[in-house]
Amino acid sequence: MSDLAQRRDDVVTPTQDDETRKVRYRGGGFSPKPRAFIAPIVFLVLVVIWEIGSHFGLIPPIVLPSPSEVLQALKDLVQSGLLWKHLSASLYRLIIGFTCGTILGLAAGALIGLWSYPRAALRPLVAAIFPIPKIALLPLFIIWFGIGEGSKVATILFGSFFPTVIATYGGIDAVDRSLINMGQSFNLSRWSIIRKIIFPSALPAILNGMRISASISIILLVAAEMIGAEYGIGAYVLLAGNLMSTDQLIAGVILLSILGLVVSYLISLAEQYFLRWRK
Template structure:
């Protein structure tokens, strides 16, 4: 007899094997070193390909040339000139569109009248490609800044509306009922229960609308602008200055990364209560 403390021992005469482990996988993790290494590796590969003549400089200039174009752009002051007008358009349009969108989305989430009046309308207009409205905005507001800002504003407004009201719809009803049962005022319930509860959805809506905003910015600048990253890219393309074109695209990529980083920071700051 084996003693109690050592537990049951395997029988000697029977073949014994371990239970194979089969619970692994399906848990992808991120690793920032790997992401950066892939990034750097691709650029190195590209540079090497260009130097070895495997990549034609007419089709795709080397990263070093693109960097050269970027440095040129910075030295002549054109980088800041193009970037500042683009940022102004992007910032104004996105911020206004988001604020208005959150306000309207909140109204749809809270009031029957607003919901009945605006929900279907929002769904219908959300599907319209906003760049198709730029000519109309040019007729209305002229070729200047207003028409471009209006396009971005309009394009970011609808995602914000939809994200906000679905966020409000998904706030735990029990929490609202709890607020009512403690006699909280209407304003307190909205400010302290509904808005924080809808915030995750609102922030992911802003993430989507920021991408839409960059697309619309470039499109609007390509249609009618003297300065701006979009105008710069279009100009480079028509002059076959591929290095400048790629430089412009690089600026856009960095811009996208930057916005995404800011939103990730905001999520970490405001949504730290989630596990």
């Protein structure tokens, strides 16, 4: 009994401070928090440094014109009415090529990911053709579809098709098999499993593939418009480069950057809408 009493005395009784002390939350360290104000600040700092360097002659005008000169070139482009002509031509080619390439890529990727025979037939072809630089095929597309819009749209379509295919069947392959087995155990139909389990699980990878294919599409758009195009941002940049008008050249590059930001923003909105279940 004395040993038992001694053990009871050795036990430390928690005090009120120990019981009410809060433990710091250690989760959420890998969840990025939005900091919308940082990007504009960084952009403004870079523009100010650029303008100061141009004003004091540290940056030669022939190498890089000042932001005020680029802004004036953009203003002249708007006032002349050429901005909408170049922008509308580029948007027409980009929207048709990217949309068709994405739809075909989703269909082909779903076939490869879900069925054995299409997988055996199409996956080696995708692996063989995907590494080929698509701009190298532009002369062939010109022979097939002519120098007009067909060859340019086909180049963009071809460039956006393969990243979408790979992202689609890669996302399907990465779906947790236990979820599929659970759906089968509940006697769900094949279409229900695809629609309710496989497609939502693969959607993050698909949207990431679309983001990559959109960037590739803009690059191919510029390259295609530099060959036999009267209007388009790529044609405008090529003409400015031939005339050594660096202010117009940088203005065209800025337009391409804005176009890329808009496309990325639209895909981000799609991610927020379709992937809201992850929050």
